[in-house]
Amino acid sequence: MTMQQMEGAARPAGRPRSEKAEKAIIEAALDILGEGSGVSELSIEAIAARAGVGKTTIYRRWTNKEDLVVDALASLKPPIPPLKGASVRDDLVAYLQVVRSESIHVRTRCIMNIAMSQSDRHPRVAERFHEIAIKPRQAAVRAVLERGMANGELRADLDVEMAMAILSGTMMWRTKWSSDDDLPADLAERIVDEALRGFRPG
Amino acid sequence: MTMQQMEGAARPAGRPRSEKAEKAIIEAALDILGEGSGVSELSIEAIAARAGVGKTTIYRRWTNKEDLVVDALASLKPPIPPLKGASVRDDLVAYLQVVRSESIHVRTRCIMNIAMSQSDRHPRVAERFHEIAIKPRQAAVRAVLERGMANGELRADLDVEMAMAILSGTMMWRTKWSSDDDLPADLAERIVDEALRGFRPG
DNA sequence: TCGATACGCAACGGTCGCGTTTCATAATAT
DNA sequence: ATATTATGAAACGCGACCGTTGCGTATCGA
Numbered sequence: 001m002t003m004q005q006m007e008g009a010a011r012p013a014g015r016p017r018s019e020k021a022e023k024a025i026i027e028a029a030l031d032i033l034g035e036g037s038g039v040s041e042l043s044i045e046a047i048a049a050r051a052g053v054g055k056t057t058i059y060r061r062w063t064n065k066e067d068l069v070v071d072a073l074a075s076l077k078p079p080i081p082p083l084k085g086a087s088v089r090d091d092l093v094a095y096l097q098v099v100r101s102e103s104i105h106v107r108t109r110c111i112m113n114i115a116m117s118q119s120d121r122h123p124r125v126a127e128r129f130h131e132i133a134i135k136p137r138q139a140a141v142r143a144v145l146e147r148g149m150a151n152g153e154l155r156a157d158l159d160v161e162m163a164m165a166i167l168s169g170t171m172m173w174r175t176k177w178s179s180d181d182d183l184p185a186d187l188a189e190r191i192v193d194e195a196l197r198g199f200r201p202g
Numbered sequence: 203m204t205m206q207q208m209e210g211a212a213r214p215a216g217r218p219r220s221e222k223a224e225k226a227i228i229e230a231a232l233d234i235l236g237e238g239s240g241v242s243e244l245s246i247e248a249i250a251a252r253a254g255v256g257k258t259t260i261y262r263r264w265t266n267k268e269d270l271v272v273d274a275l276a277s278l279k280p281p282i283p284p285l286k287g288a289s290v291r292d293d294l295v296a297y298l299q300v301v302r303s304e305s306i307h308v309r310t311r312c313i314m315n316i317a318m319s320q321s322d323r324h325p326r327v328a329e330r331f332h333e334i335a336i337k338p339r340q341a342a343v344r345a346v347l348e349r350g351m352a353n354g355e356l357r358a359d360l361d362v363e364m365a366m367a368i369l370s371g372t373m374m375w376r377t378k379w380s381s382d383d384d385l386p387a388d389l390a391e392r393i394v395d396e397a398l399r400g401f402r403p404g
Numbered sequence: 405t406c407g408a409t410a411c412g413c414a415a416c417g418g419t420c421g422c423g424t425t426t427c428a429t430a431a432t433a434t
Numbered sequence: 435a436t437a438t439t440a441t442g443a444a445a446c447g448c449g450a451c452c453g454t455t456g457c458g459t460a461t462c463g464a
Binding site: 216248 | 421
Binding site: 214215216217218219220223250254255256257258259262 | 437438439440441442443444
């Protein structure tokens, strides 16, 4: 018995799959989605062409488009900002500023659109996106709010879910229905200040 | 000179276009969009088939799909609720309840999705939708808020645009990321009450 | 070296929707 | 009646992708 055979994932014979190709495929898919295509307009041929890869190489790894998109979304590491500022206000402003700055980049914008608009048609994709990109952020915001409730910066009876919806929803609404350039620079601060007015004790 | 010739739109000779066909086409288009298709997946052939109409009849009236969709969206009469209640709170609750109830119907939901997600790819469509479905509602809400500011129910220095974004954005966020059934029945009231906490004077 | 597997590439037959045309028929003005 | 335009149906050639296959080459383990 050789060392190799003892390894957990008994390596099959023959040429191993190219990791580079795999990354190129996922990157190409995200790229095309980032240009505004919906999931159904995303064609395997286009992905293969852009990735510089044969269609075979794609079909060998994923049996359908949805699985590919799910993996692609999963590869998006959401850059959660630290949020360990001095005050609840600072943390929330920092968070919403990240959201705002992302909404300006076309790629982020389109991928967000996909996740939001195709939840009926492609529930698995939307669910995965929610898991990857939304939940961790919501958890971070929730931590900030709960910290504030604990130390008295916020009302003790604050409805945390509602507060999170107010913060994220307001920013989303503004970024949706505005052209990029008429988003005021201090939008994050203004949203937080307006929201906090109702979140504070008293 | 006959009466007919004196009419504003000098009726051309020959068989007139069928109004019924026109309505059937638009209805079919909305129907398919309401099932979750994006604009680009919406095929003329499918519209014709569902409307019980020849493709000729469609191509004779619209030169491209976008124009058809624009007209279809324009045919959506937004049922703006009256909003003449006793208080700002009552009006806002009534408004958000309409929004909430619409978000449950698949058709409304999908058409909303289209307008929101395809603004990059089909700006004319999104713009038209905004004109038809968003602006009048926002105007109604703005009127309620301004009335409240005038009679002292709301702070005199309230940022009206921000307040509208908070109300609509929060409801949208909740309806987006929730399955229909875990939307609490009193969601509208809870959003309004939470928001008003910061909108009131003092 | 040899067997096995993956690679990029090109071609296959098949489906779908495109936008156009033709056809027989229907509806309207003169 | 006759001229004119619209209608639904069917068929056209065209191009985009589909998912599969065969090809020669590259990369691995034994």
